Amino acid sequence: MEQQRFALIGAAGYIAPRHMKAIKDTGHVLVAALDKNDSVGIIDSYFPDARFFVEFERFERHVEKLRRHGQPVDYVSIASPNYLHDSHIRFALRSGSHAICEKPLVLNPWNIDALMEIQREQGRQIYNLLQLRLHPAIIDLRERVRRELASDPAKVYDLDLTYLTSRGRWYFISWKGDVSKSGGVATNIGVHFFDMLSWIFGPARENQVHLSQEDAVAGFLHLAHARVRWFLSVNSDYLPAEAKAKGQRAFRSITMDGEAFEFSEGFTDLHTAAYRHILDGQGFGLEEARPSIEIVHAIRQAQPLGARGDYHPFVQTVLKQS
Secondary structure (H helix, E strand, O other): OOOOEEEEEOOOOOOHHHHHHHHHHOOOEEEEEEOOOOOOHHHHHOOOOOEEEOOHHHHHHHHHHHHHOOOOOOEEEEOOOHHHHHHHHHHHHHOOOEEEEOOOOOOOHHHHHHHHHHHHHHOOOEEEOOHHHHOHHHHHHHHHHHHHHHHOOOOOEEEEEEEEEOOOOHHHHOHHHOHHHHOOHHHHOOHHHHHHHHHHHOOEEEEEEEEEEOOEEEEEEEEOOEEEEEEEEOOHHHOOHHHHHOOOOEEEEEEEOOEEEOOOOOOOOHHHHHHHHHHOOOOOOHHHHHHHHHHHHHHHHOOOOOOOOOOOOHHHHHHHHO
């Protein structure tokens, strides 16, 4: 494949180095990067010759200049704050580039419909990084479920999803702590899990929320072939005792019919795998992104039920400390 030219929006963010690594590992080049913050020395480790901008207007002008001089940007990678994804995707397509966007693709389901129109108009593709779909253990689990459903089409699994990833006070001051910008905890740290679950177990039938606060959210999701009790939090106070005893700041657990599902390893190179998937003419587009966006949007709109019904055990932990 001819070397592709990339631009990156959100070059100073936590996830940006994974995009730079993926571009380099796949043999392509980053020609321009944008971020309002200038702590981007990590670029030197990958593409020291990339042009860097702190103002969108100058970045836009540079991308346009490259296009007019016969050196267009083939792909714009988007790792900006969630609420800016929609705008930056539109910029990419109108610049004649394909868009590769972090999760969540957008915050609202109707934004997907509008992007589909622009995608048709511009003749360029929008890809969402749903890299958990490329995780070997998750692929194996999906194949196992498909085999079991082939022999028992009515089977419904019982799952518990628990994910805590501790964040300091800065989190709530940043855009991530603003629900209008991040979509809240369920969107910001949970959307990739909801994508994974709906990819494996089918579309949502029922979506209940038992707990919703700025640092924790929990609910019950009934998919076509799974009943899922889920809990997501960024507060270390809610970590289980065994995790605290080990000094851990994060806890991830999925059980299916009482059996633990282990997928802690293998995350490091998933962005590179996702880029290869896209550059090989595959990739996950707008319709693949839709189910998880619909799920997290419904979670934001739901009225919390409290400790009623089929709720995750950690709900009681939070309520006792509140």
